[in-house]
Amino acid sequence: MNLLNIVTIISLFISLFLAFFLITAKTEHKSSNVLLALFLVINAIDVSEPLVNSLVNGPSNLGMLRTTFAFLQIPVFYLYVLSVCYSDFKLKPQHLVHLLPFLIVNLMLLPRFYTVDIAEKISFIQNRQSRIEVQLIHIMIHVQIVIYLIAVFKVLRKSKKLYLENYAGKHINSYNWLFQFTLVLTIIYLVALLKNILKFSDYPHLSDAIKIGLQLSQLFIICWYLFKALNNPGLFRNIDTKLKLVDEMVSEEKSKAPSVKEDNESLYTEELLKLKQFMTEEKPFLNPALTIQDVSKQIGIPVRDLSLLINHQLRQHFYDFVNTYRIESAMEILRDTTKSELTILEILYEVGFNSKSSFNTAFKKHTNCTPTFYRKNL
Structure with a gap:
């Protein structure tokens, strides 16, 4: 043989x-x-x-x-x-x-x-x-x-x-x-x-x-x-085929009458204030499995409108939008001298991340440095 x-x-x-x-x-x-x-x-x-x-x-x-x-x-x-x-x-x-x-x-x-x-x-x-x-x-x-x-x-x-x-x-x-x-x-x-x-x-x-x-x-x-x-036994199985890309929704919005567009602009301003207040006060980002549907239910804004608000108006993916709040929360903990005993791993789990690699990537994207470097140079 x-x-x-x-x-x-x-x-x-x-x-x-x-x-x-x-x-x-x-x-x-x-x-x-x-x-x-x-x-x-x-x-x-x-x-x-x-x-x-x-x-x-x-x-x-x-x-x-x-x-x-x-x-x-x-x-x-x-x-x-x-x-x-x-x-x-x-x-x-x-x-x-x-x-x-x-x-x-x-x-x-x-x-x-x-x-x-x-x-x-x-x-x-x-x-x-x-x-x-x-x-x-x-x-x-x-x-x-x-x-x-x-x-x-x-x-x-x-x-x-x-x-x-x-x-x-x-x-x-x-x-x-x-x-x-x-x-x-x-x-x-x-x-x-x-x-x-x-x-x-x-x-x-x-x-x-x-x-x-x-x-x-x-x-x-x-x-x-x-x-x-x-x-990797827990492969991603989260996407619903009924979901539309934001680009598709934007195209639909452009086909609407000008008066409807103006109404939408003022509505987006109100919804943005409501969203930011909710993210700051309720801290939903601490949920590691947060979805845009979860946020939609809790603040009473339709998923379509919320998706357009974040992904189109703010020009941020929902993923990056949520991670921004997580990183800001992590930075607060890193600056807090009373929590200096917490490890980076403990901090990332506390603010809603599930892996060290995704936390480091998001942190560096937001601050241009690693969490360890940030803590040492406070």
């Missing part, structure tokens, strides 16, 4: 183990876990090629079907991202449309591969570079990857913006984690694209070398993914 097969077996074991863990774990967000588990299983099927080739002599229907499972990988990842970003995501019959590329490809292979004898199958593989089916399949997989990756980055961009405009909790770090993983996948797919281009060039040996490199990298990527997943 060569090194590549050993690495493949280890990768398969880790992928399937994590998939089993996700399916059996008790959680209210079952859809996300199932989709992630399905993604890992499909990935395991994909990386199993060296092992399958060493066990099966010659082309087979099962081997070809295994290859076409690549058309399910990126759509499942896209659905997983949706399920993680939006709290009200549910798998629906219309999501079956993502199966179409996989079904079309297998229908294309039906006449000249699946339904012929072994001799015809061998001929098909040997002459694959001239087969129109193979060429179309390669074009389709690359187009699919580009379209879905663009869609995934758009979902992440929009959901992160919605989060910043409506929430002030700790889960913003999870967006960064998911973005990182998507970026790693993008790099892998781009390298795979290069491999496939070289396959049909005058340098097929380079394609084979890249293929081996991709197989070896799978083990490290899965291990990294496993480490991240187990250390």
Whole structure:
């Protein structure tokens, strides 16, 4: 057994183990876990090629079907991202449309591969570079990857913006984690694209070398993914798909009559005073999971108006708006000589932060220095 097969077996074991863990774990967000588990299983099927080739002599229907499972990988990842970003995501019959590329490809292979004898199958593989089916399949997989990756980055961009405009909790770090993983996948797919281009060039040996490199990298990527997943079990699942971006609401406001706009301006002034008084006196920012909906209920301002007030009129995301009050509160504690025994960690939890990294980032953004430096130089 060569090194590549050993690495493949280890990768398969880790992928399937994590998939089993996700399916059996008790959680209210079952859809996300199932989709992630399905993604890992499909990935395991994909990386199993060296092992399958060493066990099966010659082309087979099962081997070809295994290859076409690549058309399910990126759509499942896209659905997983949706399920993680939006709290009200549910798998629906219309999501079956993502199966179409996989079904079309297998229908294309039906006449000249699946339904012929072994001799015809061998001929098909040997002459694959001239087969129109193979060429179309390669074009389709690359187009699919580009379209879905663009869609995934758009979902992440929009959901992160919605989060910043409506929430002030700790889960913003999870967006960064998911973005990182998507970026790693993008790099892998781009390298795979290069491999496939070289396959049909005058340098097929380079394609084979890249293929081996991709197989070896799978083990490290899965291990990294496993480490991240187990250390971030509480992924952000806070965004409601019914929420609108502030830009969309502003566009709607601009379409209103001028008299309505003037009324809105005076109303915003009153609401701003009410909001600032509420933040100063009631200190809702001490709640680490504060949302714009919470503030809306407590001060009696509709969520839409409050969102426009903070995110558009004040030109601050709700996330930054709330953190400003948290940092001001932290600065008061740091200046208080009677509380000098409190550690930075104790202070950040007291003012509503949930992690040291987010506190340090917000503090430096607000004061241009770290909390420790601020305390030492009072």
